[in-house]
Amino acid sequence: MPRAAKLVVRTAAFLHGVFGLGERRCVACHAPFLPDTPHAEDLCLSCRSRLARFTAIGCPLCGTPAVAPEDSGLPCGNCLLDPPPWSILIFHGLYADLLQALLLRLKFGGDFSTARLLGNLLAKDCAELPPVDAIVPLPQHPVRLRGRGFNQAGELARAVALRMHVPLKRELLFRTMNPPPQEHLTARQRQKNPEGSFSARNVHQTRILLIDDTMTTGATLRHAARALRDGGAGDIYVAVAARTPPPGYGTGPEKA
Ligand SMILES: [Zn+2]
Ligand SMILES: [Zn+2]
Helix, strand or coil: CCHHHHHHHHHHHHHHHHCCCCCEECCCCCCEECCCCCCCCCCCHHHHHHCCCCCCCECCCCCCECCCHHHCCCCCHHHHHCCCCCCEEEEEEECCHHHHHHHHHHHHHCCHHHHHHHHHHHHHHHHHCCCCCEEEECCCCHHHHHHHCCCHHHHHHHHHHHHHCCCECHHHEEEECCCCCCCCCCHHHHHCCCCCEEEECCCCCCCEEEEEEEECCCHHHHHHHHHHHHCCCCCEEEEEEEECCCCCCCCCCCCC
16 A cells, blocks of 8 residues: 555544544444444444434324325324323334344343444434423333343333433333223223233322333333323323334335
8 A cells, every 4th residue: 555545544543533433333233334423323324224213204192104194293083082191102113124123132132232222213203302200111021021131111211311311210110910900991902901000109290201112002002101191190202112014104114
């Protein structure tokens, strides 16, 4: 290599080192890369675009896509008929592609670096929410917690809380093994709630951001948020890393 070229390479390496732009490893694909800004997430360009936030505007309560453009941002028919016990749902992306792979890596591989990554992305998404007093993870079912040894929602919530500078308060919401209170559930809901119910304590007038890794039907989150609301919580918001694609979105992580 000519001397001038060597000098350029050395100078570039020096500047990258000085300004925090040294080579890093992508948390998602583990490939080495040079970040373009000092504060970029530890993601290579390719993974960053695959993990971009899903931006199609749908129902603010459940994420279902709007049927007509003029309905964008308005609650869907289902949520009008049976409103969930939260004011806004935030989800980073659809449960597909790289996001799905990372969530599986966290849940079944215990890779907490993905929890930090996804928690940081989710915290950025949550910057649009009104202020909250506490971050609360969806509690794991005790049997599963014994088997896995950790709660993936708890690991995500820890990263969200750190980034948002809001206290993490796991103790506010817990699972009970007793049968759920049946009086306000329909027959169908009763069948769909086989995992016991939730109970909340010390949540009076507390504005809460409830965190889970993935939302499918939303039934479990509804039970959890209802317990918070019944406990007297203030505004409740829900944030999940991924939402299974609702009808109308297809299965791919298309951006609109
Ligand atoms: Zn990557
Ligand atoms: Zn909805």
